[in-house]
Amino acid sequence: MLDSRIIEKLKAIVGAGNVATGAQELLCYGYDATQMEFHPDAVVHPASAEEVSAVLKLANAERFPVFPRGAGSGFTGGALPKGGGVVLVTTRMNRILRIDTENLIAEVEPGVVTEQFQLEVEKLGLFYPPDPASLKFSTLGGNVAENAGGPRCVKYGVTRDFVMGLEVVLPTGEIIRTGGETYKGVVGYDLTRLLCGSEGTLGVITKIIFKLLPLPDAKKTMLTIFDSIDGAAKAVSTIIGNKIIPTTLEFMDHATLQCVEKRFSLGIPETGRAVLLIEVDGDRELIEKQAGRIQELVKPLGLVECMVAKDAAESEALWKVRRLVSPSLRDVNPTKYNEDIVVPRSRVPDVIRRIDAIAQKYAIPIVNFGHAGDGNIHVNVMIDKEIEGQEEKAHGAIKEIFQAALDLGGTMSGEHGVGLAKQPYISLELKPEQVAAMQAIKRALDPNNILNPGKMFPV
Amino acid sequence: MRCPGSALYVYPRARHASPLQRQKTLDPLKRVEKEIKKCVKCGACRAHCPAFAAIQREPAVARGKVALAHHLAKGDVQLEDETYSIMSKCLLCGSCAEKCPNDVPTDEIVIAAREALARERGLTTFHKAVGRIIRNRKAMNMGGLAAAILGPIFFRKVPQTSGLRLRFPLPFLGGKRHVPQLAKKPFLSRHPEVIPGEPGKPRIVYFVGCMTNFVYTEIGEAALALFRHLGCTVIIPRDQQCCGLPGMSGGDMETVRELAERNLAAIEKHNPDYVMTACATCGGALHKFYPAVVGKRNPELHARLQALADKTVDAAVLLQKLGLNPEETGAGEAFSITYHDPCHLRTRNITKQPRELLRAAPGVELTEMEGADRCCGLGGTFNVYHYETSMNINAPKAAAIAKSGAEAVVTGCPGCMMQLADGLQQSGCKTRVMHTLEILARRIKRT
Ligand SMILES: Cc1cc2nc3c(=O)[nH]c(=O)nc-3n(C[C@H](O)[C@H](O)[C@H](O)COP(=O)(O)OP(=O)(O)OC[C@H]3O[C@@H](n4cnc5c(N)ncnc54)[C@H](O)[C@@H]3O)c2cc1C
Ligand code: SF4
Numbered sequence: 035m036l037d038s039r040i041i042e043k044l045k046a047i048v049g050a051g052n053v054a055t056g057a058q059e060l061l062c063y064g065y066d067a068t069q070m071e072f073h074p075d076a077v078v079h080p081a082s083a084e085e086v087s088a089v090l091k092l093a094n095a096e097r098f099p100v101f102p103r104g105a106g107s108g109f110t111g112g113a114l115p116k117g118g119g120v121v122l123v124t125t126r127m128n129r130i131l132r133i134d135t136e137n138l139i140a141e142v143e144p145g146v147v148t149e150q151f152q153l154e155v156e157k158l159g160l161f162y163p164p165d166p167a168s169l170k171f172s173t174l175g176g177n178v179a180e181n182a183g184g185p186r187c188v189k190y191g192v193t194r195d196f197v198m199g200l201e202v203v204l205p206t207g208e209i210i211r212t213g214g215e216t217y218k219g220v221v222g223y224d225l226t227r228l229l230c231g232s233e234g235t236l237g238v239i240t241k242i243i244f245k246l247l248p249l250p251d252a253k254k255t256m257l258t259i260f261d262s263i264d265g266a267a268k269a270v271s272t273i274i275g276n277k278i279i280p281t282t283l284e285f286m287d288h289a290t291l292q293c294v295e296k297r298f299s300l301g302i303p304e305t306g307r308a309v310l311l312i313e314v315d316g317d318r319e320l321i322e323k324q325a326g327r328i329q330e331l332v333k334p335l336g337l338v339e340c341m342v343a344k345d346a347a348e349s350e351a352l353w354k355v356r357r358l359v360s361p362s363l364r365d366v367n368p369t370k371y372n373e374d375i376v377v378p379r380s381r382v383p384d385v386i387r388r389i390d391a392i393a394q395k396y397a398i399p400i401v402n403f404g405h406a407g408d409g410n411i412h413v414n415v416m417i418d419k420e421i422e423g424q425e426e427k428a429h430g431a432i433k434e435i436f437q438a439a440l441d442l443g444g445t446m447s448g449e450h451g452v453g454l455a456k457q458p459y460i461s462l463e464l465k466p467e468q469v470a471a472m473q474a475i476k477r478a479l480d481p482n483n484i485l486n487p488g489k490m491f492p493v
Numbered sequence: 494m495r496c497p498g499s500a501l502y503v504y505p506r507a508r509h510a511s512p513l514q515r516q517k518t519l520d521p522l523k524r525v526e527k528e529i530k531k532c533v534k535c536g537a538c539r540a541h542c543p544a545f546a547a548i549q550r551e552p553a554v555a556r557g558k559v560a561l562a563h564h565l566a567k568g569d570v571q572l573e574d575e576t577y578s579i580m581s582k583c584l585l586c587g588s589c590a591e592k593c594p595n596d597v598p599t600d601e602i603v604i605a606a607r608e609a610l611a612r613e614r615g616l617t618t619f620h621k622a623v624g625r626i627i628r629n630r631k632a633m634n635m636g637g638l639a640a641a642i643l644g645p646i647f648f649r650k651v652p653q654t655s656g657l658r659l660r661f662p663l664p665f666l667g668g669k670r671h672v673p674q675l676a677k678k679p680f681l682s683r684h685p686e687v688i689p690g691e692p693g694k695p696r697i698v699y700f701v702g703c704m705t706n707f708v709y710t711e712i713g714e715a716a717l718a719l720f721r722h723l724g725c726t727v728i729i730p731r732d733q734q735c736c737g738l739p740g741m742s743g744g745d746m747e748t749v750r751e752l753a754e755r756n757l758a759a760i761e762k763h764n765p766d767y768v769m770t771a772c773a774t775c776g777g778a779l780h781k782f783y784p785a786v787v788g789k790r791n792p793e794l795h796a797r798l799q800a801l802a803d804k805t806v807d808a809a810v811l812l813q814k815l816g817l818n819p820e821e822t823g824a825g826e827a828f829s830i831t832y833h834d835p836c837h838l839r840t841r842n843i844t845k846q847p848r849e850l851l852r853a854a855p856g857v858e859l860t861e862m863e864g865a866d867r868c869c870g871l872g873g874t875f876n877v878y879h880y881e882t883s884m885n886i887n888a889p890k891a892a893a894i895a896k897s898g899a900e901a902v903v904t905g906c907p908g909c910m911m912q913l914a915d916g917l918q919q920s921g922c923k924t925r926v927m928h929t930l931e932i933l934a935r936r937i938k939r940t
C-alpha cells in the first residue's frame with residue numbers, strides 16, 4: 035500500500051485526474067495477454083518526459099516500484115506490477131511529433147499505436163515495416179521495449195533495426211537522449227540498442243526516432259501446400275538460396291492445418307502436411323518475375339498445391355488462412371501457452387520433429403506455426419487447466435521445447451521477451467556470467483531497483 | 494470516474510444483503526461466467542471499442558469490463574459505486590464482440606453486470622423514470638407520451654436552433670442534446686392497423702420503435718410506401734411497445750422481459766411472414782436480445798421469442814430480398830450521399846445490402862467516408878450519462894461526413910440519425926441526415 039501522502043504527490047505531478055486509485059479501476063491494470071494477474075496500488079498517466087522523471091525521482095525518494103505499461107498486450111507479463119507499486123501508463127503520450135520526408139525519419143511518443151503510425155507514414159508514401167500481429171493495439175514504446183517482430187521481418191528486420199534514437203528517462207529520473215538522427219554514429223556506447231528489448235527495466239522510453247523506407251509499389255501473395263514439413267523447409271532455403279528474399283514466409287504445420295480445417299473447412303487437401311504463405315513486395319514487374327521463379331523453385335519439393343492471388347481481395351483470402359489459426363486453436367483446448375522459439379532456418383524440420391515427440395511424450399496437443407523465414411516458430415502448448423496435472427505437464431513440455439531450440443543452436447524467445455513468464459527458464463540459455471554482466475548494468479542504472487523490479491532475471 | 498452530478502444519476506445506496514440475496518444478485522453474472530472466461534486479455538478490443546477510443550483508460554475498454562465482471566462473478570469484488578461508473582462506460586454497440594478473436598460478448602456481459610447492480614441496489618432515479626415511461630402501455634399508440642409527458646414538461650425552446658432542448662432526459666435523449674422537433678401526430682395513430690396488399694404477397698408486421706413513432710415519422714411513411722409498392726400487406730400492431738433497449742442499458746431486465754412478452758403477443762397474433770424494422774436498435778433487440786434475456790429458463794417462451802427473432806429482418810434487407818426495382822427508387826436528379834453503418838446493423842453483417850440498394854437508385858451517388866463503420870457514439874442511454882464522451886466519439890464522424898462532401902449522410906437507424914444530426918449541427922456542418930428508406934422512397938407514390 036502506498037500512503038496517501040505519496041498519492042497526493044503523484045497527483046501534484048500528473049494532475050489528480052491522471053492518478054487512479056479506485057480498487058476496481060486498479061484491477062484493470064493488473065493483467066496483460068499472459069493472463070497472470072497482479073494488482074497495483076496506483077496508476078499514473080503522465081503526459082511528458084518531465085512528468086515521468088518527477089514520478090521516478092519521487093519513487094527513488096520514497097522507494098516504491100514503478101512499472102511501465104503500454105497497451106498491456108505483452109505475452110510475458112512485462113508490464114505487470116508483481117508485488118504492488120505504481121503502474122505508469124504511456125497512453126497519453128500518443129503524438130506523432132514529425133515525419134521528415136527528406137531524411138526518411140519520424141519522431142514519435144511511445145504511446146502511439148503501431149498501426150496508426152504505419153498508416154500515417156504510408157499516407158506520405160513511406161513505410162514502417164515491423165508488423166507484430168498485435169499492431170492494431172500495441173504501442174510503439176512497447177514494441178521497442180520488447181523488440182517486437184512480425185512476418186515482414188524476414189526481409190526488413192525487427193523493431194530494433196528501425197530505431198535510430200531514443201529519449202529515455204533513466205530509473206533514477208534523469209532524462210537522456212541516445213543515438214540520433216544520423217545513420218552513422220560511434221561516439222560512446224550504443225545505449226539505443228541496449229534499450230531495445232530491455233522490457234522496461236532500464237528506462238522509460240519517452241520519444242523514439244524511427245528510420246523509414248519508401249513504400250513498396252506492390253505485393254504479391256502465394257499460398258503453397260507441401261506433402262511434408264521437409265518440403266516446406268526446403269522451399270524456404272531454396273527460395274532464399276536463389277537470392278529472393280520474400281517479405282513474408284509464414285509457415286503452418288500439420289497440427290495447425292487440422293485445427294483450421296476442422297473449424298473452417300477451407301478445403302486444404304488432405305495430403306497437405308505443411309503450408310507456406312509467401313509474399314514478395316517491390317516493383318510491380320519485378321515481383322511478377324519473382325513470383326514466377328518461386329513457383330518453379332518449389333514445384334519439385336513435394337508441392338501439393340499453389341495458389342497465387344491475382345488481386346488484393348484474393349491476397350486477403352489467402353492471408354485469412356493464417357489469421358484463422360488463432361481462433362481455431364481454442365477448439366483444441368481452452369488454455370494455450372504460446373512460446374516463440376527460434377532456430378536457424380535450416381533446422382526448422384528438426385525442431386518440429388522434436389516438438390512432435392515431446393507432444394507425444396506428455397500426451398498434450400502442441401501446434402506450431404510462425405515465421406519460417408527467420409526460423410521463429412510459435413509453439414502452442416494446448417491444455418485444459420481444469421484437468422489436474424495438465425499445468426505441470428505443460429511446464430515440463432515447455433522446458434524440453436526450450437532445450438530442443440537451444441540444442442539446435444537457437445534461442446528461447448524471438449519476440450515475446452522474458453518478463454515473468456520465461457524467468458524460470460532463463461538459466462537454460464544464459465550462463466551465470468552473462469546474467470551477472472546484465473545485472474551489473476541494471477544495478478548501475480537503477481541502484482534502488484525501482485523500475486520494473488522482479489522481471490527478466492531470477493529473483 | 495464519476496457520472497454527472499445531477500440527482501438523476503446518483504447511484505442507489507448500497508443495501509445490506511444476506512448471503513442468499515447476494516447469490517441471487519450475482520445470478521446474471523454467473524450465467525455469463527463461461528463467456529467471461531473466454532477472454533484471454535489480448536487487448537485486441539482496444540482497437541475497436543468506441544468508449545476506449547474516447548476515454549483512453551483501460552476500464553473503458555471491453556477487456557477491462559470483462560476483467561471486472563470476472564471478479565464480480567467470483568465474488569471477491571463487491572458491487573460498488575465504482576462498479577456503476579465503470580459498467581456505465583459501454584455503448585452496447587457490440588463492436589468488441591464482432592472483432593474479438595475469442596467471441597467474447599462483452600455487451601451481454603456488461604448488461605449482466607448492470608442487471609446485477611440493479612438487483613442488488615435498485616435502479617438509478619433516471620432508469621426508474623425510463624422504465625416507467627417505456628412500460629406505459631398506452632404510451633405508444635395514444636401519443637400520450639408525446640403530448641402529455643414529452644411536451645411541456647421535458648422541453649424548453651432553444652431560440653438559436655430549430656430543435657428543442659430537453660429539460661429532463663428521456664430514454665435516448667440527454668439533457669444538453671439538441672433534438673429534432675417532435676412529430677405533431679405519432680406515426681402509430683396515423684394509419685389503420687392492417688393495410689391490405691395484393692393476395693399472395695408477403696404479410697409484414699412493421700415494428701416501428703419509439704424514435705420513428707415520435708420523432709422521425711417520415712421513416713415510417715417511407716417504409717409504408719415502399720412495402721405497399723411491393724404489394725405487401727403491412728400490419729402495424731396498435732399494441733406494440735418500446736423495444737425495451739433503454740431499459741436494458743440500465744440493467745432493468747424486468748422491464749425488458751415485460752416488453753418482450755407484450756411485443757411478442759402483439760406481433761404473434763398476426764402470424765406474419767416477416768417482422769420488419771427500420772431501426773437498427775429495435776432490430777437488434779428483437780433479433781439478438783429478446784431470446785437471450787429470457788434464456789432457457791422458460792423454454793416455451795424462449796422458443797417463441799426465437800421464432801420472432803428468426804422472422805425479424807431489417808427493412809433494407811427485406812426490400813432487397815423482395816426484389817425492389819431500383820429503377821423506381823432514388824432521387825431522380827443527382828444527389829450525393831455518404832453512408833454511416835449503425836453498429837446494430839454492422840454487427841449483424843448488414844453493410845452491403847443498404848449500400849447496394851442505394852447505389853442502384855437512379856441519381857444517387859454514394860461516396861464512402863473515412864471510418865463509415867465506426868460507432869456514432871449514441872449508445873442508447875450511454876449518451877445521457879456521458880454526453881461529452883458521446884460527442885467526443887462522434888467528432889471524427891462529423892468531420893468525416895463533412896470531408897466526404899456529400900449532400901446527405903444516410904443511415905439505417907433513427908438513433909444514429911439523431912446523434913449524427915446533433916454532431917453535425919454542433920460542428921456547423923449543413924449536411925442533411927436521412928434514412929435509407931427515405932432515399933429509396935423518394936419517387937414512390939405515397940398514399
Ligand atoms: C494477439 C497478440 C499478437 C501478438 N503478436 C506479436 C508478434 O507478432 N510479434 C511480437 O513481437 N509480439 C507480439 N505480441 C506481443 C506484444 O504485442 C508485443 O510484445 C508488444 O510490443 C507489446 O506492446 P504493448 O504496448 O502492449 O506493451 P506492454 O505489454 O504494455 O508492455 C510490454 C513491456 O514493455 C515495457 N514498456 C512498455 N512501454 C514502455 C516504455 N514507453 N518505456 C519502457 N518500457 C516500456 C513494459 O514495462 C513491459 O515490460 C502479440 C500479442 C498479442 C496479444
Ligand atoms: S474481449 Fe476479446 S478482444 Fe478483448 S481482450 Fe478479451 S479476448 Fe481479447
Ligand code: SF4
Nearest residue numbers: 542583584586587589
Ligand atoms: S459494446 Fe461497444 S462500448 Fe461496450 S465494450 Fe464493446 S466495443 Fe466497447
